[in-house]
Amino acid sequence: MAEATIRDVARRAEVSVASVSRALNGLDNVRAETREKVIKAANELGYVPHAGARSLSLARAHAIGVVLPDLHGEFFSECVRGMDKEASRRGYLLLLSNMHDDSDQAAVALRAMRGRVDGLLVMAPHIAPETLEHAIPPALPSVMLNSHADLPGRPALRFDNRAGAEAMVDHLVANGYRHIVHIAGPEGNLDAAQRADGYLAACARHALPARILPGDFNEEAGEAAAREILASSTPTDAVFAANDMMAIGCLHALRSAGTQVPEQIAVAGFDDVPLARYLSLSTIRVNIAEMGARAVARLIDLLEGKDLTRASETLPPELVTRATTAPRTAHPNGAAHA
Amino acid sequence: MAEATIRDVARRAEVSVASVSRALNGLDNVRAETREKVIKAANELGYVPHAGARSLSLARAHAIGVVLPDLHGEFFSECVRGMDKEASRRGYLLLLSNMHDDSDQAAVALRAMRGRVDGLLVMAPHIAPETLEHAIPPALPSVMLNSHADLPGRPALRFDNRAGAEAMVDHLVANGYRHIVHIAGPEGNLDAAQRADGYLAACARHALPARILPGDFNEEAGEAAAREILASSTPTDAVFAANDMMAIGCLHALRSAGTQVPEQIAVAGFDDVPLARYLSLSTIRVNIAEMGARAVARLIDLLEGKDLTRASETLPPELVTRATTAPRTAHPNGAAHA
DNA sequence: TTGTAGGCGTTATCAA
């Protein structure tokens, strides 16, 4: 049995489709008696309006397209959770599409959204601005998350990666560390670049030597960096990785090699994934759920014409200090344990 | 500037809209020359078909509604990742909707899908079958994930929680543990109930005493259970929690209290969240991504009429043994360390 | 091979 349409309801209530539409949408130019007849008929038939037809007629889908890169674990789920919360609160549905590293595929994903969503939320820290600008349908309002330089007409939300990195270096310095190595994120990734910048700036400010090891945001890169550090003759008393996973890999590798953390080498990460808490890893907390929620709010405001502040927004990071960066002076002879 | 429509393309290519439709959809009754003209015009205008209109006329949205409960972290993201992979491979988009514990809200979420999706993927281990059956639009093909008893006409995919739990108890017994306590999941949750069943069955099979402590899948419940175990006079040499988070809470609480794991008390969980690996927690691996992917495949087969096997499917669990359940005989004097 | 026209389910305009 096919679903009931508005015409079925009209027939059963013995009114016109126009009246059904008006009654069900709560317009006031309907006699109370008529409205009741309509509602009764609709209930009896289990009528649910066809959202596709509705959006065609209204030119409004009440849906938001979400295009995310290959995020991992908590990061992905927290982001979507934040978005979903705000979206469902305001009566919007989320249409999901993963954009893998391939930018052709990204374009396909974006086109598929045409005619199903009112706006787009795009997170693409790995795609060049021109490519991105080219791929997003020009007529679709959209909010960029954590992406490269601002695109004309599209507000952007991002974390202050730079300030976060600086805060971590400041913290390490305050705790007595002087030879801080940075493990970088992947080439071309905006977050990674900004974190490295912050690290360099803070080192310069403190007149400390800077040393950057390559990385790719994966645990293995952290392990490799640890080996590099242990093998190298350059003195190192702290490692600041561009994300938690690399910090965790580094932490494991250091400890496996018999190095005391933080007594001999301190370790810090970035993101505050749940694992960080368990491993007592100092890090920079990134409230991704809030970013998701804000992005949705921003987009819906844009769609409904109540966008007051056109400017892009930068969310402040939060320093989370734990055991892996404990003050150096508290462990003057840490190495003796080795 | 509004998006170009098929009419704009037709005008520019100097053909009828019908020819544009035919040319763009790859029908063969179009002259090559005409097709070229159309494609050229479409490219020049940046034409992208309006999916809403398309689905209205085709009665096919090429989208799948996904209704999930409040899943956490990795669990949620892996599930969606698996679904997205298979869906995008087959040209479908995912429409997401979180169904919180409230079953009214669930009904609303489900109705909102009408007319935007071709089918539904529903995971609702916490909602009673009748409620669920009532809430799902009868005309919408759907696949149930990890839900209560089969609903007529809707295939179900689920993990063999029972077999998983039995496998873990068998493993504990094989490793020399005899007083195994189970920390249960929330009341009314299907996964929780099946895991408890498996635990009880295995205990009975081994003629071992069974003892179940209440829990709710959260870390704190594991901590509370640990306190209970330590305070109680009932001998206990192993704890098997209904999920990893409770096992982790229990593990921490035991160790904080100076109890050696596994020397004095072994600990096991269920799910194999990423944290489990880091904490060397033995557990039952649940390949949620594959379940998501299979569910999508199943649903699309159903939609496209090539559903061969109507029966429900049960996915086998995998035992992952790690340090927290190491053989008892290997640590005869573990307690001496305390 | 092409074009005309009707329909998908809904809302909105305009008379009545």
Added chain:
DNA sequence: TTGATAACGCCTACAA
């Protein structure tokens, strides 16, 4: 207050 009817953008008989 109500009802007929024309959109919305697309696909697809049916005719030419």
